[in-house]
Amino acid sequence: MSESARFPRPLQRTRLYEQVAEQITAWISENDLKAGDRLPPERQLATSLGVSRATLSQALVALEVIGVVAVRHGDGTVLTDRPRAERITDAIRAHAERIPDVIEARDALETKIAALAAQRRTQEDLDRIEAALRAMADDIDGGGRGVHGDELFHRAVTEAAHSPLLEQMMSEISELIRETRIESLSQPDRPRTSLAGHQKIADAIAAGDAAAASAAMHGHVMLVSDVALLRD
Amino acid sequence: MSESARFPRPLQRTRLYEQVAEQITAWISENDLKAGDRLPPERQLATSLGVSRATLSQALVALEVIGVVAVRHGDGTVLTDRPRAERITDAIRAHAERIPDVIEARDALETKIAALAAQRRTQEDLDRIEAALRAMADDIDGGGRGVHGDELFHRAVTEAAHSPLLEQMMSEISELIRETRIESLSQPDRPRTSLAGHQKIADAIAAGDAAAASAAMHGHVMLVSDVALLRD
DNA sequence: GACGGCTCAGTGGCCTAGCCAATAGGACAA
DNA sequence: TTGTCCTATTGGCTAGGCCACTGAGCCGTC
Numbered sequence: 330m331s332e333s334a335r336f337p338r339p340l341q342r343t344r345l346y347e348q349v350a351e352q353i354t355a356w357i358s359e360n361d362l363k364a365g366d367r368l369p370p371e372r373q374l375a376t377s378l379g380v381s382r383a384t385l386s387q388a389l390v391a392l393e394v395i396g397v398v399a400v401r402h403g404d405g406t407v408l409t410d411r412p413r414a415e416r417i418t419d420a421i422r423a424h425a426e427r428i429p430d431v432i433e434a435r436d437a438l439e440t441k442i443a444a445l446a447a448q449r450r451t452q453e454d455l456d457r458i459e460a461a462l463r464a465m466a467d468d469i470d471g472g473g474r475g476v477h478g479d480e481l482f483h484r485a486v487t488e489a490a491h492s493p494l495l496e497q498m499m500s501e502i503s504e505l506i507r508e509t510r511i512e513s514l515s516q517p518d519r520p521r522t523s524l525a526g527h528q529k530i531a532d533a534i535a536a537g538d539a540a541a542a543s544a545a546m547h548g549h550v551m552l553v554s555d556v557a558l559l560r561d
Numbered sequence: 562m563s564e565s566a567r568f569p570r571p572l573q574r575t576r577l578y579e580q581v582a583e584q585i586t587a588w589i590s591e592n593d594l595k596a597g598d599r600l601p602p603e604r605q606l607a608t609s610l611g612v613s614r615a616t617l618s619q620a621l622v623a624l625e626v627i628g629v630v631a632v633r634h635g636d637g638t639v640l641t642d643r644p645r646a647e648r649i650t651d652a653i654r655a656h657a658e659r660i661p662d663v664i665e666a667r668d669a670l671e672t673k674i675a676a677l678a679a680q681r682r683t684q685e686d687l688d689r690i691e692a693a694l695r696a697m698a699d700d701i702d703g704g705g706r707g708v709h710g711d712e713l714f715h716r717a718v719t720e721a722a723h724s725p726l727l728e729q730m731m732s733e734i735s736e737l738i739r740e741t742r743i744e745s746l747s748q749p750d751r752p753r754t755s756l757a758g759h760q761k762i763a764d765a766i767a768a769g770d771a772a773a774a775s776a777a778m779h780g781h782v783m784l785v786s787d788v789a790l791l792r793d
Numbered sequence: 794g795a796c797g798g799c800t801c802a803g804t805g806g807c808c809t810a811g812c813c814a815a816t817a818g819g820a821c822a823a
Numbered sequence: 824t825t826g827t828c829c830t831a832t833t834g835g836c837t838a839g840g841c842c843a844c845t846g847a848g849c850c851g852t853c
Contacts (some may be wrong), residue, residue: 403844635815
């Protein structure tokens with residue numbers, strides 16, 4: 330074995346379709362396109378990019394696999410709402426509907442996230458958390474279940490932790506969490522109980538009390554798990 | 562909002578390249594091909610699959626994006642060693658070398674994992690943990706740093722938790738952890754300290770004491786973080 | 794007016810055929 | 824042994840074409 334090692338660098342070559350895919354994503358963010366917006370037709374896009382339709386097609390396959398776009402036969406190419414691949418979601422769901430697993434993962438991540446949030450939250454973070462709390466309260470007062478507000482709250486807390494990796498992991502299981510969330514909030518009286526739990530978490534984060542935030546979050550997640558386990 | 566819901570199912574159509582990609586992966590696992598093995602040349606593979614080279618090419622792009630194969634101009638198509646996408650690794654590393662983030666994520670996951678392991682470990686799990694402990698001790702006695710044993714130990718504990726999702730997440734950051742691991746164990750006297758920490762965790766797991774296992778693991782991860790922070 | 798079927802333009806799906814470019818390995822000269 | 828060159832093999836990419844699907848508008852029937 331020669332240990333010649335990485336001297337002048339591996340020097341990897343880029344394929345055309347990769348460049349095309351990058352140009353497309355760049356174009357998307359430049360024009361601030363959102364989910365549901367359409368890309369130009371393939372023929373037109375191909376000529377304006379100066380590549381053949383086959384190459385453009387490869388680029389679109391790549392973007393499709395990543396989860397950026399959805400190519401629809403006879404219709405067109407539209408942007409997808411999930412910029413990141415939640416392949417995990419698919420994998421887990423395909424394997425078995427393991428709700429308890431989701432709860433465990435959520436507990437692991439969010440307990441830590443709450444502690445970090447208590448230590449690192451900025452005023453802006455607190456404002457966002459407060460807004461989510463209010464949104465959920467309003468929704469419940471209006472007779473709703475506060476599903477959206479619940480989601481906003483957890484996202485705000487996650488962002489307040491300022492930990493990219495943990496945030497990434499949360500986003501990976503967000504789809505799975507959403508299902509348990511709806512399940513949970515459909516139980517009578519549950520929305521108000523859940524809101525109270527949120528308030529407790531928010532207070533601890535605002536106070537900068539990591540241990541209390543962590544404990545409150547743990548209790549909250551366990552509350553949710555009650556439901557999930559019932560139907561297991 | 563019409564809640565017509567999922568009646569006869571969305572009925573999604575499969576593209577040819579998807580079927581091709583599936584056939585290829587099936588063929589790979591059937592023939593038990595491993596990293597470094599080669600796929601047949603495109604022309605040959607295309608005709609034997611009954612599709613055009615363009616379509617096959619799309620399938621290969623998809624497999625390449627997922628991380629199953631690497632297509633090399635003028636050489637051929639070879640299997641990659643990472644069957645699952647550790648895109649997180651790339652993303653994080655590309656963004657910035659955020660060691661603290663890794664520590665946080667590891668703390669979140671492994672603290673919970675240790676607790677679950679204490680509750681769920683089988684005799685087989687305990688044997689594996691014990692074996693890892695012994696391997697690390699032997700390596701250190703022989704003058705080594707016990708890097709491999711360290712890895713074995715954490716993997717054994719993770720498996721003992723019997724939580725697929727958490728295990729999946731650990732595997733996703735395993736590459737990042739490995740780097741901090743080597744860093745840590747290179748410090749003088751660190752291998753023995755680390756081994757002692759492992760023993761404490763293993764004892765708690767064997768005793769079925771979730772809280773103690775959790776605390777021991779937390780302490781252990783924090784020990785590792787000392788190093789990483791030094792060079793931050 | 795509501796419903797159902799028809800047509801057609803636009804769009805992606807896939808193929809054939811072909812040339813270009815990179816690689817690896819052998820032949821051969823220094 | 825070393826370095827150069829040649830060449831077969833393999834992927835990269837293009838051009839052009841036909842087919843299949845979608846959606847919207849039109850039109851007749853009830």
